[in-house]
Amino acid sequence: MAPDSEAYVLVLYYSRTGATARMATELARGVESSGITARLRTVPSVSPDTEASQPQVPSEGAPYCTLDDLRNCSGLLMGSPTRFGNMASPLRYLLDQTSDLWLEGSLTGKPAGLFTATGSLHGGQETTLTSMMLPLLHHGMLITGIPYSEAALMRTQTGGTPYGASHWAKGHGNQLSDDEINLCRALGTRVGQLAQTLKPAPK
Template sequence: MSADSEAYVLVLYYSRSGATANLAAELARGVESAGIAARLRTVPPVSPDTEASLPPVPDSGAPYCTSDDLRHCAGLLLGSPTRFGNMASPLRYFLDQTSDLWLDGSLAGKPAAVFTSTGSLHGGQESTLISMMLPLLHHGMLIAGIPYSEAALMHTKSGGTPYGASHWAGANGSELSEDERTLCRALGARVGNLARTLAQGEAV
């Protein structure tokens, strides 16, 4: 993190229908409840065109993430809808471009967590969450999950896993359940507290 900037947790996600974006917003609220800023960023769709076909800034929603957004974060929350039990290709494409951060260890020792949404209850939430952890482990990040001390994890009837926050959107999409919101905010606060503590420790 650059010395002249405020510490922040990067909430980086890809969303098509808005469900993952809704999770991101709740996670950001949790982060900020821990006394550290949340920075919401997204990634553009992957285009089959050989030339750029999207504007450099999206028409609505969060701005596109830059390498510096990721490099200087104090912590990371990474989210994607499920694509056949894996993260969506736009997020994977973005992460594939971060070898310079891997080479200089920019993310090593920083806390991170993951989140996802699926159209079906058993549509690959856990495998998608784990797929997002793998590149973060290669970057040397410290993965935080949701502990079972969070009561909502035991009685949720929709999303929520120890591997990360999740949402069961259904075929036509749906609002986040109260348990899903609770678990998002708990995970955001957990990463926020870890990031704030570690960032303060580095400044000492």
């Protein structure tokens, strides 16, 4: 984990079965290959009632994201499984709490990329990716996708879109294809490089 004073790209995700978490790990590898730290963070499930139903600290995996994790990042990679062509509600719940960051302009001018996983080939990957772009555009973030100079984007038989990284679970569950791994790492590297190029000048 990066010290508070160290620049980092936040890899923020929600994962229910583990596929999106596996993608987050590959994206983080791409980020770190660019020479900047990746900070992995997740979000708790949304409770169906008004009582807290999740522990304050997850029993395994990445820690829960705080608003300061978002506020202080140099770039963002955000991922969610598809829910009827949209992001999952736990991730949206966190974004709905970011009004102060919007008022401060904390995310303005910072690069962002998206990733998702679906159980079916035409399960709404691209609409989910674009749904996650909308609040980030309102925050003034600079959205980057995956360029077609990445050869895996043309040959993939599973996930992978120009809008962001994706995974088609079908019968493979959490097992990513080689092309999906390559595209995750490519997007991570791209956001990591942009975070370093676009970092604000010292005041």
